[in-house]
Amino acid sequence: MRYLTAGESHGKQLTTIVEGIPARMPITKEEINESLIRRQKGYGRGKRMQIEKDLVDIVGGVRHGYTLGSPISMVIRNDDFKHWIDIMGEDPIDEDQKIRRVVTRPRPGHADLNGSLKYGHRDMRNILERSSARETAARVAAGAVAKTILKQLDIQIVGYVKQIAGIEAEEKDLTVEEKMEISEASPVRSLDEEAGKKMMEAIDQAKKEGDSIGGVCEVCIEGMPAGIGSYVHYDRKLDGRVAGAVNSINAFKGVEFGVGFDAARKNGSEVHDEIAWSEEKGYYRKTNRLGGFEGGMTTGMPIIVKGVMKPIPTLYKPLQSVDIESKEAFNASIERSDSCAVPAAAVVMEHVVAFEIAKGLLEQFPHDQFPKLKEAIDQYREEIRCF
Numbered sequence: 303m304r305y306l307t308a309g310e311s312h313g314k315q316l317t318t319i320v321e322g323i324p325a326r327m328p329i330t331k332e333e334i335n336e337s338l339i340r341r342q343k344g345y346g347r348g349k350r351m352q353i354e355k356d357l358v359d360i361v362g363g364v365r366h367g368y369t370l371g372s373p374i375s376m377v378i379r380n381d382d383f384k385h386w387i388d389i390m391g392e393d394p395i396d397e398d399q400k401i402r403r404v405v406t407r408p409r410p411g412h413a414d415l416n417g418s419l420k421y422g423h424r425d426m427r428n429i430l431e432r433s434s435a436r437e438t439a440a441r442v443a444a445g446a447v448a449k450t451i452l453k454q455l456d457i458q459i460v461g462y463v464k465q466i467a468g469i470e471a472e473e474k475d476l477t478v479e480e481k482m483e484i485s486e487a488s489p490v491r492s493l494d495e496e497a498g499k500k501m502m503e504a505i506d507q508a509k510k511e512g513d514s515i516g517g518v519c520e521v522c523i524e525g526m527p528a529g530i531g532s533y534v535h536y537d538r539k540l541d542g543r544v545a546g547a548v549n550s551i552n553a554f555k556g557v558e559f560g561v562g563f564d565a566a567r568k569n570g571s572e573v574h575d576e577i578a579w580s581e582e583k584g585y586y587r588k589t590n591r592l593g594g595f596e597g598g599m600t601t602g603m604p605i606i607v608k609g610v611m612k613p614i615p616t617l618y619k620p621l622q623s624v625d626i627e628s629k630e631a632f633n634a635s636i637e638r639s640d641s642c643a644v645p646a647a648a649v650v651m652e653h654v655v656a657f658e659i660a661k662g663l664l665e666q667f668p669h670d671q672f673p674k675l676k677e678a679i680d681q682y683r684e685e686i687r688c689f
């Protein structure tokens with residue numbers, strides 16, 4: 303299983319191609335749209351989210367509500383394109399016209415300067431259009447396809463917000479379904495109502511000050527059988543792949559599983575999870591401090607992964623930078639941006655993690671037909687219960 307995305311932030315559309323999805327799996331565009339709508343809802347976003355109404359058009363790989371086994375091709379149109387036709391059109395334009403709104407002032411913390419140095423573009427629009435997190439809508443579409451697989455294999459996944467600007471949501475013992483319901487009802491996707499209110503206040507305050515804030519998202523997965531992934535090669539360790547996918551989300555700077563970085567301060571007896579067995583559950587851990595992974599493989603316990611998002615780089619409160627044409631220092635100022643995208647990013651994280659998990663399952667149980675995949679996984683679940 304793999305996917306590619308294409309498209310610029312203010313171009314005509316985003317395109318996602320997902321390959322390796324077994325044939326004969328029921329799938330609807332409504333399921334994908336539900337994910338796209340969830341990504342757009344988080345508190346703290348700028349004006350762009352009022353312009354876009356992300357909906358998918360499935361243009362390949364699905365017929366009459368079932369996958370065909372061929373690549374699934376999906377399109378999300380950018381409603382904002384109509385305001386950018388002159389700037390984002392594909393036809394060549396003459397040099398005089400090119401001068402219109404050329405971007406020569408890199409924003410600290412964004413991809414503008416490094417991307418220009420790498421590709422040699424003197425108009426940084428050629429960088430920012432693709433480095434924009436608009437692309438995460440296309441990734442959510444791919445993840446929504448993966449989530450459809452997981453759901454039909456009785457694996458539940460949810461992403462929510464743990465922390466914004468130091469305001470921590472209290473730990474709650476809830477099922478994935480309860481977490482989904484509660485986070486869905488919260489504008490900041492918090493499971494803790496009180497903390498959620500404070501997070502919203504912090505976002506309002508940051509916005510008022512022309513600043514931005516970051517935070518921590520968490521994804522929880524239940525229903526994964528033990529032994530998915532591998533210890534035999536670095537690139538087959540499933541926790542490593544999940545961590546890579548999380549860190550690849552725009553503005554994500556760190557990943558933790560279970561107790562995560564706190565493990566550095568604790569003794570082994572406080573970190574490792576004792577093993578037990580019961581007729582009903584098979585092998586299980588008495589605690590889940592390691593967050594569902596040992597040796598690059600799932601333990602069968604819930605997977606708990608956290609991702610740290612830095613504050614948004616585009617600030618209304620200007621930071622110093624250098625104009626690449628004049629080489630003069632200037633105070634970066636901008637037209638529009640999000641002040642906090644952590645709630646939206648929790649949905650992105652849920653979907654990129656879903657993709658890696660589904661990919662890990664399909665690598666271990668390679669089937670071209672979905673009913674055979676389901677049968678193989680059910681059989682494996684029974685096998686390991688009695689092992």
Ligand SMILES: Cc1cc2nc3c(=O)[nH]c(=O)nc-3n(C[C@H](O)[C@H](O)[C@H](O)COP(=O)(O)O)c2cc1C
Pocket residue numbers: 348411412413433434435438551552553554614615616638639640641643646647650
């Ligand atoms: C959902 C989401 C929305 C974002 N919105 C903005 C934004 O409005 N302005 C901005 O400068 N960065 C935004 N970012 C972050 C940038 O895309 C990101 O910082 C940039 O691509 C540079 O990559 P890096 O931070 O991973 O190094 C957003 C990120 C996500 C996940």
Ligand SMILES: C=C(O[C@@H]1CC(C(=O)O)=C[C@@H](OP(=O)(O)O)[C@H]1O)C(=O)O
Pocket residue numbers: 311348350351354433434435436437438439552638639640
């Ligand atoms: C468009 C999305 O996010 C964008 C991500 C983003 C960035 O620099 O990453 C900058 C902003 O775009 P614009 O400059 O058009 O306002 C965000 O709105 C989206 O999430 O769909």
